[in-house]
Amino acid sequence: MKRTAKLISVCLALLLVTAALAGVLSACNRDGKNADEFVIGTSAGIEHADRSDYDFDQLSAGLTQQALVARNTDGTYSPLLAEYAVSEDGRDYTFTVREGMCWDDGEPVDAADILFTLEYADAHDSGGWLSSVTDTAGETTPSKLLSADVSEDGGSIVFRYREADVRALSDLTVLRIMPEHVYRGKTIETATPAENRVGCGVYRFESYSADAGTITFVPNEHYPYDGDLAVKRVVVRLFASDGTLQLAMKNGELDTIWKYSGGVEPSFASMLAENGRANIIPVASDNLPAVLAFNTSASPFNDADLRKAVVYALDYSRFASLFASEYAETPHAGFVPPTTLGYTPDTETLSRDLSRSRTHLEAGLARTGLPSLSFTLSVNADNALHLSYARQVKLQLEEAGISVTIKTMNQNDFRASTTNSGGNVSHQACIIGYTANGMKMMGGLGTIYMDGGHAVQGVSQVFDAAFDAILDRLSAAATEEDYRAAAKECQEWYAANFPAVALFWDAQLQVLSPEWTGAHADADFGLINMTTWLTLGRA
Amino acid sequence: MKKYLRHILIALTAFLAILVVNFALPRMLPGDPVFLLTGFDSEVLSQELYDSYYTALGLDQPLSRQFADYLADVFGGGLGFSYRLNSDVASLIGERLPATLQIVLPALIISTLLAMGAGLAAARKPRGITDTVMTTGAALLGAVPTFLAGMILVVVFSFGLGWLPYGNLSSPGMDVGTIEGLFDRIAHLILPIATLVLATTPPKFMMLRASAEKASEEKYVLYARSRGVEGTRLSFRHVFPNVGQPFLAMTGLNFGAMLGGSVVVETVFSVNGMGLLVSQAVSDLDYPVLQGCLTVISAFILGVTVLTDLLLLLADPAARRKNRAH
Numbered sequence: 001m002k003r004t005a006k007l008i009s010v011c012l013a014l015l016l017v018t019a020a021l022a023g024v025l026s027a028c029n030r031d032g033k034n035a036d037e038f039v040i041g042t043s044a045g046i047e048h049a050d051r052s053d054y055d056f057d058q059l060s061a062g063l064t065q066q067a068l069v070a071r072n073t074d075g076t077y078s079p080l081l082a083e084y085a086v087s088e089d090g091r092d093y094t095f096t097v098r099e100g101m102c103w104d105d106g107e108p109v110d111a112a113d114i115l116f117t118l119e120y121a122d123a124h125d126s127g128g129w130l131s132s133v134t135d136t137a138g139e140t141t142p143s144k145l146l147s148a149d150v151s152e153d154g155g156s157i158v159f160r161y162r163e164a165d166v167r168a169l170s171d172l173t174v175l176r177i178m179p180e181h182v183y184r185g186k187t188i189e190t191a192t193p194a195e196n197r198v199g200c201g202v203y204r205f206e207s208y209s210a211d212a213g214t215i216t217f218v219p220n221e222h223y224p225y226d227g228d229l230a231v232k233r234v235v236v237r238l239f240a241s242d243g244t245l246q247l248a249m250k251n252g253e254l255d256t257i258w259k260y261s262g263g264v265e266p267s268f269a270s271m272l273a274e275n276g277r278a279n280i281i282p283v284a285s286d287n288l289p290a291v292l293a294f295n296t297s298a299s300p301f302n303d304a305d306l307r308k309a310v311v312y313a314l315d316y317s318r319f320a321s322l323f324a325s326e327y328a329e330t331p332h333a334g335f336v337p338p339t340t341l342g343y344t345p346d347t348e349t350l351s352r353d354l355s356r357s358r359t360h361l362e363a364g365l366a367r368t369g370l371p372s373l374s375f376t377l378s379v380n381a382d383n384a385l386h387l388s389y390a391r392q393v394k395l396q397l398e399e400a401g402i403s404v405t406i407k408t409m410n411q412n413d414f415r416a417s418t419t420n421s422g423g424n425v426s427h428q429a430c431i432i433g434y435t436a437n438g439m440k441m442m443g444g445l446g447t448i449y450m451d452g453g454h455a456v457q458g459v460s461q462v463f464d465a466a467f468d469a470i471l472d473r474l475s476a477a478a479t480e481e482d483y484r485a486a487a488k489e490c491q492e493w494y495a496a497n498f499p500a501v502a503l504f505w506d507a508q509l510q511v512l513s514p515e516w517t518g519a520h521a522d523a524d525f526g527l528i529n530m531t532t533w534l535t536l537g538r539a
Numbered sequence: 540m541k542k543y544l545r546h547i548l549i550a551l552t553a554f555l556a557i558l559v560v561n562f563a564l565p566r567m568l569p570g571d572p573v574f575l576l577t578g579f580d581s582e583v584l585s586q587e588l589y590d591s592y593y594t595a596l597g598l599d600q601p602l603s604r605q606f607a608d609y610l611a612d613v614f615g616g617g618l619g620f621s622y623r624l625n626s627d628v629a630s631l632i633g634e635r636l637p638a639t640l641q642i643v644l645p646a647l648i649i650s651t652l653l654a655m656g657a658g659l660a661a662a663r664k665p666r667g668i669t670d671t672v673m674t675t676g677a678a679l680l681g682a683v684p685t686f687l688a689g690m691i692l693v694v695v696f697s698f699g700l701g702w703l704p705y706g707n708l709s710s711p712g713m714d715v716g717t718i719e720g721l722f723d724r725i726a727h728l729i730l731p732i733a734t735l736v737l738a739t740t741p742p743k744f745m746m747l748r749a750s751a752e753k754a755s756e757e758k759y760v761l762y763a764r765s766r767g768v769e770g771t772r773l774s775f776r777h778v779f780p781n782v783g784q785p786f787l788a789m790t791g792l793n794f795g796a797m798l799g800g801s802v803v804v805e806t807v808f809s810v811n812g813m814g815l816l817v818s819q820a821v822s823d824l825d826y827p828v829l830q831g832c833l834t835v836i837s838a839f840i841l842g843v844t845v846l847t848d849l850l851l852l853l854a855d856p857a858a859r860r861k862n863r864a865h
Contacts, residue, residue, distance in 0.1 A: 247693065253698075253705070
C-alpha cells in the first residue's frame with residue numbers, strides 16, 4: 001500500500017513537472033514578429049516612454065511628433081506639419097497648418113500651437129525666437145524673430161525675421177510643435193506621462209512595458225491620410241547591450257536599428273549586407289564623426305606651420321579604410337562635408353605628404369624655437385572609436401618625427417578642457433566628433449567649434465580678426481548667394497589656417513530589413529520619419 | 540552567541556563606514572560636487588540652475604548638517620534624488636529590485652544545490668572519471684567571463700536553436716498574473732539565471748570538493764563506511780555536515796558577487812533591473828543613483844552575512860551542544 005502511494009506520488013510529481021515544462025516550452029520564442037509589425041531595435045537608454053525622456057523624445061520625433069518642415073538628403077525642404085511660403089525679401093515665412101492635422105487626442109492642430117511652441121522654447125530652452133538671450137558672459141543675442149502673428153482663422157502664422165535668414169528652414173526641422181491645450185501652464189517636466197505622449201504624427205503611442213522592453217505605436221486615427229498604412233504596429237525593442245542588438249538584427253528579429261543622429265558601424269553594416277539580412281541605406285549627413293582639433297591659442301599649435309606639419313603627416317585614406325564605410329570620402333582642407341549648405345569643392349583634397357610636412361615642421365620649429373614637435377592629444381575615454389583614431393594619429397605622426405602623448409579623460413573632464421563651457425580650454429589638440437546640429441549652429445559650417453569667443457564650444461580657440469569678419473558676413477547674409485560667398489571664404493580660411501581637420505567624411509549608414517521597401521531617408525532623423533511610414537511597403 | 544553579537548556589531552560598523560565613504564566621495568573627488576551629485580555637466584547647467592541645485596543639495600550648509608541630512612535621507616528611505624532621472628533613488632531601486640531578485644535568488648539556490656551535489660559527487664572518488672570531468676569543466680567555466688557566457692547562451696539557444704527568448708522578462712502584452720504569463724516569465728528567466736549559475740557555481744564547487752575530499756579521509760567517515768554507509772547517504776549525512784560551514788559562508792558572500800554579476804547579465808539580456816540601473820548610472824555619471832545602489836547592495840550583503848553567521852552557529856555541532864548544556 002505504502003509502495004503504491006509512493007509510486008502514485010512520483011507519477012503525479014512527474015506529471016506536474018512535464019506540464020510545467022510544456023507550459024514553459026509553449027511560452028518560448030513567443031517574441032517573433034507579426035507580418036504587419038515593424039520592429040525597431042535600439043540601445044538608447046529609454047527609461048520612461050514620454051517626452052521628458054530625452055531618448056524617447058528623439059525617437060518619437062519620427063513617429064508621433066512633427067516639425068513644420070523636414071530636410072531631404074539633397075538639401076531641399078518638404079512641408080511636414082505646415083505648408084510654407086517665403087516673402088521676396090526673405091524675411092517673412094508664412095506657415096499654414098496642413099488640412100486635417102489633429103493631435104492624437106482629437107484636438108485640431110492650429111497656428112496657436114506653433115506660437116505656443118516658440119514661446120515655450122524661449123521660456124524653457126533658451127530658444128531665442130521671440131525673446132533675446134543673454135549668455136553666461138552677459139552678452140545678449142537679440143531674438144531671431146521680430147514677430148510671429150497668427151492669422152484670424154487660426155490656420156496660419158507669419159514669422160517675421162529680423163533679417164533674411166537663409167538657414168531659417170534648417171532651424172525649424174528640429175523644432176517639434178507642442179500641443180498648447182496640453183502644456184498651457186505646464187512644462188514637460190510637470191506634465192503627466194500621458195500628456196507627454198500626445199502627438200500629431202502618423203502613429204500614436206500605444207504602450208510601454210519595462211518588463212518586455214518594448215514600446216508600441218499604432219496608427220493615429222486622426223492623421224489625415226487616405227491610404228492604407230502597411231505597418232499596423234510599430235514595436236520598438238529596447239536593448240541594453242549593442243552586442244545583443246546586433247545579433248537580433250543579424251538574425252532577422254528586427255527591421256531596422258535606430259540611433260539618434262547616427263547610423264550603424266560600417267563593419268556591422270557590411271556583415272548584414274553580406275548575409276542578406278539588411279539593405280544598407282547611406283544617408284548623407286552634415287556631421288563629422290572624426291575630427292583632429294588644434295588649440296590655436298596655445299603652444300605649440302598657435303603656430304600655423306606646426307599645425308600644417310601635422311595635417312600633411314596624416315594618411316587620410318588609411319583612416320577611411322580602417323574606420324569608415326565604403327561611402328566615405330577623403331576630406332578637404334575646407335573641413336565641412338559636401339552636404340553642408342555653402343560647401344565649396346575648391347579647397348585642396350587632403351593627403352599625406354611627408355616632405356611638405358617636414359618643410360612646415362622645420363619652419364615652425366625655427367620660428368618657435370622648439371627643439372622638436374611633441375604634444376598631448378586629449379581623448380574622451382568613454383569613446384572607444386575616438387581612442388582608436390588617437391592611436392592611429394600617434395602612429396602616423398611618429399613616422400613623421402612628431403611625438404604624441406595620448407591623454408585619456410572622462411567625458412566631463414574632456415569637455416571641461418576642450419570647450420569654453422569649462423571656463424579653461426587647456427588641451428593642445430584633441431580627437432572629437434561634431435554633430436550635424438552643432439555644425440549648423442550660429443553661422444553654420446562648424447564655426448561654433450572654431451570661434452574662441454563662443455560661449456559654449458570654441459574647441460579650436462580661434463581669435464582672429466579675419467575669421468570674425470567672415471562670421472559677421474555669414475550672419476548678415478540675406479540671400480543664398482551672399483551666404484554661399486561667405487561660406488566659401490570661411491572654408492578657404494579653414495584651408496589656409498587649419499584650426500581643425502576632418503580625418504574622413506562619411507555617410508550615416510541606416511539598415512533596413514529586405515522584407516520592407518520604400519523607406520525615405522531624412523537628413524535629420526534617418527529612416528524613422530513621417531514620410532517613411534506613408535511610403536513603406538512589404539517588399 | 541557573544542561571537543555572533545560581535546559579528547552583528549562589526550556589520551553595523553561596516554555599514555556606517557560605507558555610508559561615510561558614500562557621503563564623502565562626491566565632496567572629496569576633484570571637480571564640482573554639484574556636477575557630481577546631479578550628473579549634469581557645465582554645458583547644460585545655467586548659473587541659475589547651478590545655484591538652485593547647490594541649495595537643493597544642501598551644499599551651502601555646514602558639513603555636519605549635510606551629513607545629518609544625508610543620514611536622515613538614507614534611514615528615512617529616500618536614498619537621495621537623481622536629477623538626471625528626475626526621481627528619488629529609493630523609487631528607482633524599488634522599481635528595479637524585484638527584477639534583479641527574480642534572477643539572483645533562483646540562481647543562488649540552483650548554483651548552491653549544483654555545487655553541493657557536484658562537489659560531493661566529485662569528492663566521493665577523487666581523480667576518478669567523474670571528478671576529472673567535473674573539475675576540468677568547472678575550471679574551464681570559471682575562466683569564461685560572465686558576459687561571454689551569456690552571449691554564447693543567447694547565440695546557441697535564442698538565435699541558433701530558437702528555443703528561448705533573447706532578452707527582457709516577458710513577451711509584449713503578457714500579463715505575468717496569468718498561468719500563461721507565468722510560464723512566459725519562466726521562459727524569459729531561464730537564460731539569465733543559467734548565465735549567473737554558470738558564472739558562480741565553479742568556485743563553490745571547487746571549494747566544497749576540496750573540503751569533502753579532505754573530510755573523506757577522516758575517521759568518522761571511515762567508521763561510517765565500515766558500517767556499510769556509502770554513496771549519497773555517506774556524502775549528505777556524514778561528510779556535508781562537517782564541511783558545510785565554510786560552504787555556507789561562501790554561499791552568503793556569493794550573494795554579493797551575484798548582485799554584482801547581475802550588472803552584466805541584465806545588460807546582456809536587457810533586463811530592466813538594478814544591475815542595469817547601476818550600469819546606466821556609471822555611464823551617465825549619476826552619482827546619487829550609484830550611492831543609493833551601493834547602500835542597498837551593501838545592506839543586502841551585510842544582512843546575508845549576518846544571516847549566514849546565524850545559520851553557521853545553528854549548524855555548528857559544538858555550538859549546539861554548548862547551547863543545550865546551558
